[in-house]
Amino acid sequence: MPPGESDKKEDLDERIETFKSELKQGSIEGSYNVALKTVSLLVRIISQTKWTTAKELMDIVRSEGKKMMASQPSETAVGNMVRRVLKIIREEYASALKGSSEEGDPQESLAKLLLAEGEMDDYSGTVLNLKCHFAENIAGQALEHIHSNEVIMTAGKSRTVEEFLKGQELAMSLAKADIETTVINDSAVFAIMSRVNKVIIGTHTVMANGGLKAINGSHAIALAAKHHSVPLVVCAAMFKLSPQYLCSYDQDAFNKFLSPHDVMDFSEGEILSKIQVHNPVFDYVPPELVTLYVSNIGGNAPSYVYRLLSELYHPDDHDL
Amino acid sequence: MAPKKREDLKQEDVLQAVVIADSFNVRFCPITEKKPRVLLPVANIPMLDYTLEFLSSSGVQEIFVFCSHLSDQIRTHIRNSKWNESSSSCVVTPVLSEGCRSMGDALREIDAKSLIRSDFVLIYGDTLANIKLQNIVEEHKKRREKDKNSLMTMVFKKAPPGHHTRCKEEEVVMAVENTTNRVVHYRKIGNQKRLEFPVEVLLDHQDVDIRYDLLDCQISICSPQVPQIFTDDFDYQTRDDFVKGILINEEIMGNTIYVNVVKNEYAARISNLQMYDAISKDIISRWVFPLTPDSNINNRENSLSCGRHNVYLSKDVTLARGCILEENVIVGGGSSIGSNTVISQSVIGNNCKIGENVKIMGSYIWNDAVIEDNTVITKAILCDSVHLYKGTTVQPGSVLSWNVKVGPDITLPECVKLTSEPIDDGFGDDLPEADQVTETSPDFGSRGKAYIFKAASDSDDEEELELVHDMWGLNIQSEDEDDISSIASNETDDLSDGSLPPDDYRMFYSEVIDTLRRAREENISTDNMILEVNSLK
Numbered sequence: 141m142p143p144g145e146s147d148k149k150e151d152l153d154e155r156i157e158t159f160k161s162e163l164k165q166g167s168i169e170g171s172y173n174v175a176l177k178t179v180s181l182l183v184r185i186i187s188q189t190k191w192t193t194a195k196e197l198m199d200i201v202r203s204e205g206k207k208m209m210a211s212q213p214s215e216t217a218v219g220n221m222v223r224r225v226l227k228i229i230r231e232e233y234a235s236a237l238k239g240s241s242e243e244g245d246p247q248e249s250l251a252k253l254l255l256a257e258g259e260m261d262d263y264s265g266t267v268l269n270l271k272c273h274f275a276e277n278i279a280g281q282a283l284e285h286i287h288s289n290e291v292i293m294t295a296g297k298s299r300t301v302e303e304f305l306k307g308q309e310l311a312m313s314l315a316k317a318d319i320e321t322t323v324i325n326d327s328a329v330f331a332i333m334s335r336v337n338k339v340i341i342g343t344h345t346v347m348a349n350g351g352l353k354a355i356n357g358s359h360a361i362a363l364a365a366k367h368h369s370v371p372l373v374v375c376a377a378m379f380k381l382s383p384q385y386l387c388s389y390d391q392d393a394f395n396k397f398l399s400p401h402d403v404m405d406f407s408e409g410e411i412l413s414k415i416q417v418h419n420p421v422f423d424y425v426p427p428e429l430v431t432l433y434v435s436n437i438g439g440n441a442p443s444y445v446y447r448l449l450s451e452l453y454h455p456d457d458h459d460l
Numbered sequence: 461m462a463p464k465k466r467e468d469l470k471q472e473d474v475l476q477a478v479v480i481a482d483s484f485n486v487r488f489c490p491i492t493e494k495k496p497r498v499l500l501p502v503a504n505i506p507m508l509d510y511t512l513e514f515l516s517s518s519g520v521q522e523i524f525v526f527c528s529h530l531s532d533q534i535r536t537h538i539r540n541s542k543w544n545e546s547s548s549s550c551v552v553t554p555v556l557s558e559g560c561r562s563m564g565d566a567l568r569e570i571d572a573k574s575l576i577r578s579d580f581v582l583i584y585g586d587t588l589a590n591i592k593l594q595n596i597v598e599e600h601k602k603r604r605e606k607d608k609n610s611l612m613t614m615v616f617k618k619a620p621p622g623h624h625t626r627c628k629e630e631e632v633v634m635a636v637e638n639t640t641n642r643v644v645h646y647r648k649i650g651n652q653k654r655l656e657f658p659v660e661v662l663l664d665h666q667d668v669d670i671r672y673d674l675l676d677c678q679i680s681i682c683s684p685q686v687p688q689i690f691t692d693d694f695d696y697q698t699r700d701d702f703v704k705g706i707l708i709n710e711e712i713m714g715n716t717i718y719v720n721v722v723k724n725e726y727a728a729r730i731s732n733l734q735m736y737d738a739i740s741k742d743i744i745s746r747w748v749f750p751l752t753p754d755s756n757i758n759n760r761e762n763s764l765s766c767g768r769h770n771v772y773l774s775k776d777v778t779l780a781r782g783c784i785l786e787e788n789v790i791v792g793g794g795s796s797i798g799s800n801t802v803i804s805q806s807v808i809g810n811n812c813k814i815g816e817n818v819k820i821m822g823s824y825i826w827n828d829a830v831i832e833d834n835t836v837i838t839k840a841i842l843c844d845s846v847h848l849y850k851g852t853t854v855q856p857g858s859v860l861s862w863n864v865k866v867g868p869d870i871t872l873p874e875c876v877k878l879t880s881e882p883i884d885d886g887f888g889d890d891l892p893e894a895d896q897v898t899e900t901s902p903d904f905g906s907r908g909k910a911y912i913f914k915a916a917s918d919s920d921d922e923e924e925l926e927l928v929h930d931m932w933g934l935n936i937q938s939e940d941e942d943d944i945s946s947i948a949s950n951e952t953d954d955l956s957d958g959s960l961p962p963d964d965y966r967m968f969y970s971e972v973i974d975t976l977r978r979a980r981e982e983n984i985s986t987d988n989m990i991l992e993v994n995s996l997k
Contacts, residue, residue, distance in 0.1 A: 158549060164757075165517050165750050210763070211756070397766060399590070399749035401724050406619070406747060407673070413624040416745060416770065416787060 152188050155181060156204065163212040171344060175217040175379040178208065182225050194233040198226055206460055214396035214422070216345040216353070216382040219460065223383070223453040230454050278375055278436055285373060285434065290337040326357050333364040339372045343425075346374070346381045348449055350427030350442030353386075353394065356420055362429035371431040378435050383449055383458040386424055396421040475597060476577065477520040478570060479511055481527040481534050481585035484562050487732040490861045490879045490913040491843055496530040497730075498585035499537055501826055503743045503753045504764075504792045504809055507586040507730060508534070510748075512543060513757045515581065516550045517750075518593035523552045524575055525585065528560040562697040564690050571687035579604070582680045582699075588739055589679060589727035590748050591615065596720050600681040603718065611683050611706060613718045614643070617727050619675035625728050625738040630676050633657075636719055638667040643717045645670075646703050674719075677727035689715075733841070733859070740807060740824065744770050744788045753790050764790065780816070798833065809844070823854075832867070849907055865909040878910040971996050 159181055168174050185204055191197040205222030212218070286292065324332055333339075339361060345353040352358065352374060365372045386394055400417035427442035440448065481498045488497050498508040508525070515523055523543075527534040535554045538544065543552040557569050570576060579601060581593060600613040619626050633655060635645035645661045662668055680699065689702070696702045706715050726747045730736050746752050753772045756763040764772040769787035778796035779785075786804035791797065795808050798816035808814065809826040815833035822839040825831070829842050832850045839856035842848075846860045849867025854860070857875035864880045866872065904910040972993055979989050 154549075157545075161517065161549065164755055397746055397749075397752075399726065399746050401726075401747065406617070406625075406726065407623070410622045410624070413741070419746070 148188050152184060155184065156208070160208060160211040163208070163215060163218070171215065171217040171380060172377070174215055175221050178218045178221040179225070181208075182222065186225075194229060198229055201225055201229070202460055209460070214394070216384065217379055220379055220382050220453075222460065223457040224379070226457045227452065227454045278377065278434055281434055281439065284439075285340075286338070291335055292338050292340055326360065329357075329361050330364045330367075333368045333370060336365075336368075336370050339365045339370055341372070341374055343374050343376050343380060344422060345384070346376050346433065346445060347424075347427075348383050348385050348445065350430065350433075350445040351386060352425035352427075352430060353422045354425055356423050359423040359425050359429075362425045366429050372429060373432050373434055374430055375434050378437060378448070378452060381435075381445065381448055381452060383453055394422070394424065474521045474577070475519055475579075475581070476522045476524070476575075477515045477581040477583060478567075478576070479508075479515070479523055479525045479583055479585045480563055480566055481508060481525050482529050482560070482566075483584070483586065483731070488736075490877060491841070491859065492529070493879070494530075494862050496527065496534055498527075499533060501809065502588070502730065502736065502740055503790055503807055504827075505753075505757060506537065507588070508537065509541065509757060510588045510751055511583060511585050512541075512552060513751060514587070514589045514591075515583070515593075516543075516548070518591065520581060520593070521550045523550055524570065525552060525554045526557065526560070526566045526570070527554060527585075528557050528566075531556045531558065563699060564694070564696045564701070567687045567690040568694065571691045576684050576687055579681060579683055582682050582686075584678050584729050584731075586730040587678055587727065588730070588743065588748050588751065589677065589725070590751055591677075591679070591722050591725040591727050593679075593681075596722075597681055599720065600683075600718075604683060607716065609713070609715045611686055611689070611715045611717055612703075613681040613720050614703075615677045615679040615681075615727060616674040616719055616721050617677055617725075618673055618721055618723070620673040623675070625735070625742060626675055627729075627731055627735050630729075630731060631672075632674065632676055633670065633672050634674070634719070635661045635665075636669050636671060637665050638669050641718045641720065643703070643707065643719055644668060646700075646707055646717075648700055674721065675728060677722075678729040678731075679727060736824070736841075737822070737839075741788065741805070744772070744790060744807075746770070764792075774810075792827070815850075835867075849905060852905070859913075860910070861913070863909070865904075865907060867905040867908060870903075870905040870908065872904075877913040878904070879913045880909055880911070882911045968996060 159177060162168050162177075163174070168177060182201060182205070185200065186197065189200055191200060201222060205219065205226075209215075209219045209222070341354060341358055341361065343352045343354040343358070347353060352362075354374075362372055364370075398419045398421060400419045403419050404412070404417050406412070427445075430442045433440045433442065433445070435448075481496065483492075483497050486492070488500065491497075491500065498511075499506045501507075502510065512523060512525075525534065525538060531554070535556065538552050538554050541552075542548055543550070555569070555573070555575070557566070560566050560569060567582075579597065581597070596613060596615060600610075603610045603613075629650075631649040633645075633647050633649060634643055635657075636643055644665050645658065647655070649655065657670070661670075678699075686702075689706075690696050693705060696705060703717055706713070706717055710716065726742065728735065728739050728742070730739050742748060743751070743753060751757060752766070754764045754766040764774050766772050770789070771785045771787065772790040773779075773785075774791060774793035774795070776793050777791045780797060780799040780801075782799040783797045783801040784803070785791070785797075786802065788805045789803050790807045791803075792808060792810035792812070794811040795814070796812075797803070797808075797814045798818065800816055801814055801818040801820070803814075803818075803820045805822040806820045807824045808820075809829065811827055812825055812829045812831070814820070814831045815835070817834045818831055819836045819838075820831075821837070823837045823842065824840075825837075825842045825846070826844045828844050829846045829848075831837070831842075831848045832852075834850055835848050835852045835854070837848070837854045840854045840858040840860065842854075842860045843862045843864070845863045847863075847865040847867075848854070849865070849869075851869040852867035853871040854866075855872055855874040855876075858872055859877045860866070861877070861879040864878045866878070872878075975989070975992055975996065978984075979992075984992075
């Protein structure tokens with residue numbers, strides 16, 4: 141291998157390694173950034189590794205993607221992005237094949253694949269673009285969902301929801317500070333719910349059945365909302381859509397457990413040796429509690445998620 | 461070994477760390493006869509890997525691993541680890557020194573080789589932590605800009621008396637200036653029940669906290685002068701000597717030491733078997749997140765997945781019908797567990813075979829062990845390739861070293877340490893077992909292969925006392941708080957006190973008390989008091 145190439149490879153390896161360790165330590169904030177980093181890394185992999193056929197390329201992407209996913213199984217955005225890229229490669233390949241069918245040669249010729257490569261890069265660019273704009277897209281729909289004088293409850297900290305509400309803010313031509321905000325703790329959710337017109341939450345992942353994997357406490361909010369018949373709107377960009385189901389045998393892999401110090405202080409002393417403290421990150425919210433998904437391509441009911449899935453990912457890629 | 465391009469990095473920007481991969485004591489004997497302590501597995505991963513992972517995740521780019529005992533193994537381990545790959549984020553260099561007997565020697569060696577360029581992290585190779593070191597290093601550097609003489613920042617974690625991760629051997633009392641976090645007095649407690657506290661500590665400084673609720677994490681951020689000071693004062697053996705020395709000479713040299721008490725993060729050092737037990741439990745209950753068993757820190761193929769009640773299972777574990785994994789259990793790859801076996805609070809290594817109706821509570825079983833049916837293991841450590849035949853009972857506090865075979869139908873006494881080879885310590889006073897034919901030592905069953913291990917006989921009283929302490933299975937009752945009363949006295953601690961015969965000591969003590977009492981009544985000035993007390997000696 142020429143020295144330049146080996147340097148490149150080393151550089152790529154290093155990038156992948158750092159990304160993996162960042163994932164492991166959880167130092168990347170927000171699944172949006174994770175997705176963005178995954179895509180840019182995949183683009184780099186595609187442009188820098190050697191491949192001649194589409195199959196080879198897909199194998200490379202798949203194996204690298206697998207490694208990345210293994211380093212943090214609960215971060216679904218990585219897998220989603222890998223699947224999305226695979227789907228794009230498939231589409232590109234199919235269209236390249238169609239375009240040159242007059243040659244009558246179904247084998248992957250070099251020229252065609254070079255073509256495919258060029259377009260691939262373009263396409264990745266559009267993927268990136270898509271994602272940069274998702275927040276605005278979602279925020280744009282705010283007008284349809286929020287009306288004046290509504291009381292809205294939200295939980296945790298979500299960038300998407302923030303944009304959404306800000307969009308509302310713009311629509312009402314209000315200054316940022318003029319949205320009245322009350323912070324309540326989770327035990328007060330039920331009491332407050334009767335006064336709330338709408339619950340808007342973000343999520344970590346949208347499961348294949350339309351359920352949610354959202355921050356801890358979401359389930360309680362969703363149940364309270366159901367009880368009071370308050371609509372629950374979930375803001376989620378398309379990259380959060382995952383082909384995973386929650387199945388009973390790997391419920392544990394579904395969640396992520398953090399250090400228990402948020403729940404109980406380490407200096408608590410003797411009691412710690414007698415008890416177990418669990419600090420899960422996520423809650424599963426079943427699809428029947430969700431009224432509407434607002435994504436960057438419009439609002440959808442949870443029962444429609446399967447349709448989106450088949451649009452976004454290729455069925456062969458569901459299991460990487 | 462180090463990729464060349466890293467050398468272009470600006471030398472000052474690189475954060476360095478010195479890892480002392482040797483304990484310089486025998487707490488883990490006889491296990492450490494064959495393998496250095498830092499390579500012993502905690503939750504199935506060598507301790508050193510945790511330390512290196514912690515350092516690299518906190519932005520350290522250059523690590524010197526200082527090894528002396530069985531250094532070849534450590535060097536091979538580092539060479540085969542992911543740190544040696546070109547994609548690793550930091551450079552790990554082993555530094556070998558066979559003759560090194562203490563941490564002081566190690567630092568002197570480092571000074572002689574002039575490896576250190578700027579502030580560095582000093583840490584033992586058996587430390588587990590998830591602290592964000594960057595902030596502490598930043599704080600240290602800021603302090604150094606203001607005051608060139610601030611030598612060291614020690615990292616402590618709050619753990620009040622009675623806490624399970626508190627190390628009985630390492631208990632310290634310190635006086636810390638509340639506003640600046642400067643250490644004004646530092647003292648190990650050891651076995652003392654009464655503490656003397658120099659009154660100057662309270663007189664000379666404002667706002668002093670006297671703290672007994674801290675766990676020494678054995679992590680310190682050192683200024684580049686520290687190795688030089690170790691070279692200059694060659695009687696400093698440990699960091700405690702150093703801290704004591706610096707504090708005594710504080711007025712002359714003007715050097716200062718600071719502490720940083722971490723709040724949310726975790727850090728502790730596996731300094732003895734009790735700590736091994738406590739820290740393993742902390743790992744399992746995820747205090748050290750993200751260094752948890754399921755995070756796969758050394759990129760192995762068979763990663764663990766975390767289940768309910770903190771049960772971590774590898775993918776290729778064979779569990780027979782009816783076996784119960786209660787809580788806080790790790791089972792490594794390739795292991796199989798028989799039916800009706802109950803395991804709780806334990807770690808099982810890779811490729812272990814555990815039979816039927818076995819009971820394992822609070823034990824640590826390393827790789828390739830074979831445990832036959834109807835065995836009971838409580839609070840013990842079983843090293844690699846230990847074989848327990850049918851019906852063996854291992855009682856609390858036992859350590860079964862490499863390749864030991866015991867059974868069948870034997871009940872081991874409590875707190876026994878077994879090795880598979882007789883210890884020939886050259887003193888001629890070998891244990892009776894050693895004289896018998898290897899395979900048939902009756903104490904350990906007809907197929908047993910084990911010898912009782914006792915600490916080398918040249919250890920003095922003090923060390924034996926410590927050995928009693930490290931019998932980890934025994935729950936050493938902590939002394940009542942009330943017993944530890946501190947006496948403020950005008951004299952600074954006199955190191956020769958201990959060597960005085962007891963009678964003289966008592967006499968001296970009562971005289972001093974009288975003098976003090978009188979002084980209080982008659983209002984004698986402090987200076988005169990010191991003179992008087994000194995004359996009593």
